[in-house]
Amino acid sequence: MARLAVLVSVVAAAAVGGSVGLRPIGVGEPGVGDTYFPGAGNGGYDVTRYDIELDYDPPTDRLTGRTTVTAVATRTLREFSLDLKLPATAVTVDDRPAIISQLDGELRITPAEPVAANSAMRIVVGYAGVPSSIGGGSELGAGPWQRTPDGALGAGEPEIAAWWFPANDHPSDKAVVAVTVTVPDGVEAISGGSLLGGPEPQPDGRDRWRWSADEPMAPYLAFVAIGQYDFVRRDTPFGPYLAAYQRGPDPLSMAIARRSVERTPEVVDVLDDILGPYPFGQLGGVVTLASFPALENQTRPVYGLGMFGGIGDPDAGFPVVVHELAHQWFGDSVSLARWRDIWLNEGLATYFEWLYVERTGGDPAAVTAQRLYQVLGDPGAESFWRVPPGDPGAGNLFDEAVYVRGGLAVQAIRAKIGDPDFFALLRAWVDERAGGNATVDDFLATAERVSGVELDDVAREWLVEPDRPPSPPGGS
Ligand SMILES: [Zn+2]
Secondary structure (H helix, E strand, C coil): CCCCCCCCCCCCCCCCCCCCCCCCCCCCCCCCCCCCCCCCCCEEEEEEEEEEEEEEEEECCEEEEEEEEEEEEEEECCEEEEECCCCCEEEEEEECCCCCCCCEEEEEEEECCCCCCCEEEEEEEEEEEEEEHHHCCCCCCCCCEEEEEEEEECCCCCCCHHHHHCCCCCCCCEEEEEEEEEEECCCCCECCCCCEEEEEEECCEEEEEEEEEECECCHHCCCEEEEEEEEEEEECCCCEEEEECCCCHHHHHHHHHHHHHHCCHHHHHHHHHHHCCCCCCEEEEEEECCCCCEEECCCCCCEEHHHCCCCCCCCCCCHHHHHHHCCEEEEECCECCCCHHHHHHHHHHHHHHHHHHHHHHCCCCHHHHHHHHHHHHHHHHHHHCCCCCCCHHHHHHCCCHHHHHHHHHHHHHHHHHHHHHHHHHHHHHHHHHCCCCCHHHHHHHHHHHHHCCHHHHHHHHHHHHHCCCCCCCCCC
């Protein structure tokens, strides 16, 4: 996410019946045990894919859904949960009706027969409701599902899935996501991955749009954008490019946004040189009129129009594009194992804004870091240093310090181990961990292994201590 983020949502830690140490045999927990968000995700199974089918009515924000969750039980399950805030209407497990109950976004499912350990299960969930009426997920006091003049946007971090599909909503459980949306004639519906079909006219006069992403993703990286959009499509060396720009009353601002987003293949080319192959089969972007910062949705980041500059500085938003594209490696391909490791996403994506400038003929990242360190020595910036990016706290997940001090921490590691080992570290990290999940400790261990340099002091100074380090990253 880009750092003007305001969508910090705090998952209600309402772990229904999950507070005792012993769990009843065969019962999946209503949370994966994330230290920041105990209610996030669920225990007892791994999802392999989501097939999400939606019917959406923009004038009423009425969403009717049917999602098939294909999962493998990791132990015998006579009861388990999915995260879903919209009211469920019916659930089957392996084609047999299940008993359900729903409270605080947890959909509790009791299959007709227990699911045996290590066996696949197919859960079909029917549901319907008005997603924008569901609050409780954001500092703004409203849910992360947003209506726009002619549609809606379902995108957010750390959670959004439960507003539009039933999920094991934690980044540790990545799965393939396919999204099919039926909307009124003349309205576009956009998601990640490939456009398999659309607009496909339906017998009732509505249009259907079908999208599918090939590579597994963390549930928060799935999105849906509905409204009137203009598409730009072309082939690139990294796969088919598709960007979508929402039509609205300010075409000049949208043209300025488009100027930056259309540079996506050029940015991926630079990042690919530094990091190795772009991790996905498609690329692109979406610019929405919703009040939204920007988020690294897998294959197709979503950008709020407000993130881009005006006529006086038309490239002001370009670093946001670099940031979200760096996340395709840091966050999307290599995902968090738990939310406290958010530095792996935001510290590295912010650093790549600086590194991109360095690689394209501008100031070295070390100079940018030095300048920021000096500016942040101002007495007015004292509170900035109180948030340690290595463990910022659930309420500070998107604090400025996670981004900027997080980027300074990356520069400190680079200065300590030297450029050859630093770039070898980046490549080793995204290669060895591609498609997986990892922690800050894993990153530091990889850095120490690649460089042979012990990094405890650097990590403590830049990631852990709630104080401004006495000298700039790499300085003395
Ligand atoms: Zn970010």
